[in-house]
Amino acid sequence: MSDPMIVTMPIRLEYDYSPGAGRSRFLRGLEQGKILGERCHVCHKVYVGGGSGACPRDGVPTEEVVELPDVGTITTFCVVNVPFAGATVQIPYVSASILLDGADIPLMHLIQEIPAEEVRMGMRVRAEWLPEGERIPSMDTIKYFKPAGEPDAAIDDVLKRMRADA
Amino acid sequence: MRDVAVVSFAQAPSRRRVPEANEVEILMPVVAEAVEKSGVPREKIGFTCSGSCDYLAGQPFAFVWGLEAIAAWPPIRESHVEMDGAWALYEAWVLLQEGEIDAALVYGFGKSSPGSIRDVMAMQLDPYYYAPMWPDAVSLAALQARAMLDGTDHTEREMAEVAARSRRDAKANPHAQVTGDFDVDMILAEDYLVSPLRKSDCAPISDGAAVVVLAADDLARSVSSRPAWIRGIDHRIEPHSLGARDLTTSESTAVAAERAGALDDKLDVVELLAPFTHQELILRDALNLKNGSAINPSGGALAANPVMAAGLIRIGEAAARITDGSADRALAHATSGPCLQQNLVCVLEGE
Numbered sequence: 286m287s288d289p290m291i292v293t294m295p296i297r298l299e300y301d302y303s304p305g306a307g308r309s310r311f312l313r314g315l316e317q318g319k320i321l322g323e324r325c326h327v328c329h330k331v332y333v334g335g336g337s338g339a340c341p342r343d344g345v346p347t348e349e350v351v352e353l354p355d356v357g358t359i360t361t362f363c364v365v366n367v368p369f370a371g372a373t374v375q376i377p378y379v380s381a382s383i384l385l386d387g388a389d390i391p392l393m394h395l396i397q398e399i400p401a402e403e404v405r406m407g408m409r410v411r412a413e414w415l416p417e418g419e420r421i422p423s424m425d426t427i428k429y430f431k432p433a434g435e436p437d438a439a440i441d442d443v444l445k446r447m448r449a450d451a
Numbered sequence: 452m453r454d455v456a457v458v459s460f461a462q463a464p465s466r467r468r469v470p471e472a473n474e475v476e477i478l479m480p481v482v483a484e485a486v487e488k489s490g491v492p493r494e495k496i497g498f499t500c501s502g503s504c505d506y507l508a509g510q511p512f513a514f515v516w517g518l519e520a521i522a523a524w525p526p527i528r529e530s531h532v533e534m535d536g537a538w539a540l541y542e543a544w545v546l547l548q549e550g551e552i553d554a555a556l557v558y559g560f561g562k563s564s565p566g567s568i569r570d571v572m573a574m575q576l577d578p579y580y581y582a583p584m585w586p587d588a589v590s591l592a593a594l595q596a597r598a599m600l601d602g603t604d605h606t607e608r609e610m611a612e613v614a615a616r617s618r619r620d621a622k623a624n625p626h627a628q629v630t631g632d633f634d635v636d637m638i639l640a641e642d643y644l645v646s647p648l649r650k651s652d653c654a655p656i657s658d659g660a661a662v663v664v665l666a667a668d669d670l671a672r673s674v675s676s677r678p679a680w681i682r683g684i685d686h687r688i689e690p691h692s693l694g695a696r697d698l699t700t701s702e703s704t705a706v707a708a709e710r711a712g713a714l715d716d717k718l719d720v721v722e723l724l725a726p727f728t729h730q731e732l733i734l735r736d737a738l739n740l741k742n743g744s745a746i747n748p749s750g751g752a753l754a755a756n757p758v759m760a761a762g763l764i765r766i767g768e769a770a771a772r773i774t775d776g777s778a779d780r781a782l783a784h785a786t787s788g789p790c791l792q793q794n795l796v797c798v799l800e801g802e
Contacts, residue, residue, distance in 0.1 A: 294583045296574070300509035300565040305473025337475035337519045344479060344522030450524075 307338020310350060312422035318414055320355055320427075322388050323347035333385060334392035335424070355412035355427075357385035358438040360447065364401045377401045383410060383430055384443055391447065394424075398431035407440035409433040455547045456671040456678030457774075457799065459489030459664035460767030465628040465657040465755030468564040474508065478520040478560045478660045485662035486556065490674035493522070496664070497552025499529045500543045502536035502559040503759045506571050517560060528552075535559055535724075536661060536763030537785030537795050543665055544684055553670040559760035560660035568656055568758065575788060577691055588789070589653060593645040595698040595790040596729040600647055602699040603736075607647060610728035611638040614651040614753055617728075621750025628755040629655045654726035659757025661764045679770035679781075679799045683711030686795035688788075698790050701737035707796040708738050708782070718744045719778035722765035724785045726752045733791065734784060744782075748772070762786065766797050773801045 304312060307323060312335065314321035322333035325340035325347045332340065332347055340347050362381035379401050382391035396404050397413070410430040420426045461484040463477050486493065499521060505513045514531050523529065532538045536559020543555035563571075572588035573581075599605055615635050621627035633651065641649040671678040687703035687710075689696050708714060721744045725731035735746070747753075749768040752761050762785025769781035780800050787793040 292579070294578065296582075298506070298509060298566050298571060298574075302509070302565055303470040303473065303562075305476045306471060307476065308473060337473055337516050339475045339479055339519040340522075341519040342522065342524040344482060344520055346476070346479060 304335070305338050307347065308335045311335045314352075315424065315426040316420050316422045318417065318420055320353045320385060320412070322351045322353045322385070324349040324351050330389040331387060332390050333388045334390065336390075351387065353385045353387050355385070355414070356433050357383045357388070357410060357430075358440075358443050359396070359404065359406055359408045359410060360384050360391050360440075360443060361406060362396065362404055364404075379404045381410070381430070384447060389446060394427060395429040396431070397429040405437070407437040407443065409435040409438060453548050453550060453667055454671070454680055455544055455665055455667045456675065456680045457663055457766065457770035458491065458666045458671050458675045458678050459485045460662070460771055461485035461488060462626050462661040462760070462764055462767060463659045463757075464626045465655075465659040465757050467628065467656060467658070469562065469658040473516075474513070474560055474562055474660075475516050475520045477562070477658065478517060478558065478662075481660050481662045482520050482556070482558060485664050489664035489666070491554045491664055491666055491670065495554045495670065496556050497528060498543055498546050498555040499527055500531065500539040500555065500557050502532045502534050502539040502763065503561050504533055506574050507561045507563055507566065507568070507758060509566055517558070521556065521558070534787050535759050535761065535785050536663075537766055537783075537797070538686065538762075538787070540663060540665070540763060540766060540797075541684060541686060541795060544681060547665060547667050553668070554664065554666045556662065556664055557763065558660065558662040559763040561757055561759035562658040563656045563758050564658050572789070581693075589645045589648060591693070591789045592653070592727040592730070593648045594693070596647050596652070596727065598698045599729050599733060605729070605732045607639060608635065609732055610652055611635045613728040613731045614638055617747055617750050617753035620748050621754030624749050624754065626755060627750045628657055630750065630754055648727060652728040654752040654756035655754075657755050657757040659755065659760050661757070661760040661767055663763060663767050663770070675774065677774050677776060677801055679773035679801065681797060682800045683713065683798040684796070685710035686793065688793040691792070693790060696790070699733065701733050701791050701794060704734055704737040704784065704791070704794040704796065707794050711796045711798045713782050713796055713798045714739065716780055717741070718780055718782050720744065720748060720769055720772045720781040721746050722749060722751065722769045722781070722783045723747055724752055724762045724765050726756055726761070728753065730786070730791055738782070762795065766799075769797070769799050773799050776801070
């Protein structure tokens with residue numbers, strides 16, 4: 286039997302992406318060293334992490350801006366042991382869901398400055414920012430989260446807060 | 452067949468570029484308007500179906516974001532087609548036929564502005580033979596226009612007349628993007644964009660969204676004094692290879708129209724999705740339209756072409772004319788794929 290034929294056909298398309306009102310507020314905040322969340326006026330939940338500008342539960346614009354602290358709790362995490370193209374972090378590294386204090390939805394980020402095997406749910410972490418002057422409207426402006434040096438939070442209470450019907 | 456009607460239609464104003472809003476932000480107020488206007492309580496909406504294309508946004512699963520505009524809590528029953536919202540409406544109509552639910556929400560949305568839409572559309576071609584050559588959407592349409600001009604009696608002047616009529620009629624459409632009085636001779640004096648197409652022969656590039664609420668039987672009668680009943684709906688596809696098709700006719704439109712019962716009676720309004728002027732001529736021939744039908748009174752895609760919503764808008768515009776009493780019987784058409792590859796025909800009637 287002959288070898289199967291493999292054809293490589295590169296595709297490249299360029300886009301000028303406009304994040305919209307909601308995501309723009311979040312990205313502009315990062316540029317200024319702030320994490321800006323948004324409160325839904327129907328369910329009063331606070332969303333953060335560059336959502337669409339809508340409350341996914343109520344389908345209404347979330348226009349009330351809430352400045353959040355850069356401190357939160359790890360709600361879940363995974364340890365990445367597989368290298369992939371373009372990776373800038375050494376394996377093994379930790380990707381985590383972090384529920385910022387005052388937020389009702391977690392955001393995803395890296396956990397650094399701690400061995401992977403010591404990361405745990407309920408652990409309190411704090412954002413490590415790029416220095417002033419280097420901050421851009423991008424999630425990269427927060428380099429990673431690191432241990433906040435506080436006692437762990439009660440994880441059950443934290444998880445309960447994230448429920449859509451909470 | 453169960454009676455199903457369009458009871459509400461709303462659309463965003465089409466614009467060349469909406470940089471201040473993302474897709475969800477464009478869609479959100481349109482969903483709210485359509486649901487409010489429908490009079491159908493949210494909890495009666497048993498199914499939600501959308502049409503969009505991730506290649507427009509350049510992001511995988513971009514369509515999932517769309518759900519943020521529609522309050523998907525408590526969890527809803529939902530589906531999506533990577534096609535124009537007109538096909539999402541078809542899916543919802545089929546589900547309504549099963550009789551389990553009485554109302555459905557259908558939406559189509561897209562921003563064509565982030566990428567080069569002419570090139571993006573090449574991604575719908577077969578990946579081995581066509582796509583690597585990057586034939587852009589306007590060039591493929593020009594290929595069809597040339598075949599039509601050389602193979603039929605149609606002329607470039609007729610094409611220019613379609614452009615002029617569409618944009619003149621669009622002056623009465625507050626959601627249209629390209630409107631005004633254009634002179635046929637001035638259009639014919641334009642340079643070719645891709646011969647034999649001039650810029651005026653092509654739909655504008657648009658960002659936009661549209662939403663339709665469907666309701667069945669008694670629910671439709673209770674929320675609307677004049678529901679636009681879907682009396683027939685059908686869609687047909689032709690071979691993928693352009694070389695295997697006669698590009699000067701639209702057999703799939705003719706078959707879909709026959710199956711939908713479109714030509715059994717007089718049509719007051721015909722809304723065709725023809726993003727290029729010559730395609731309207733081909734569609735008119737395929738439908739064998741008799742005089743007396745108003746064709747694209749909204750201005751059609753030549754006045755506003757939010758890709759993935761433009762077909763649903765044809766159904767919405769036709770339904771709106773039934774509901775306001777200005778028409779008793781209407782045909783709405785949607786197309787998908789290069790050179791009118793796939794076509795949907797929907798027949799709407801008042802009571």
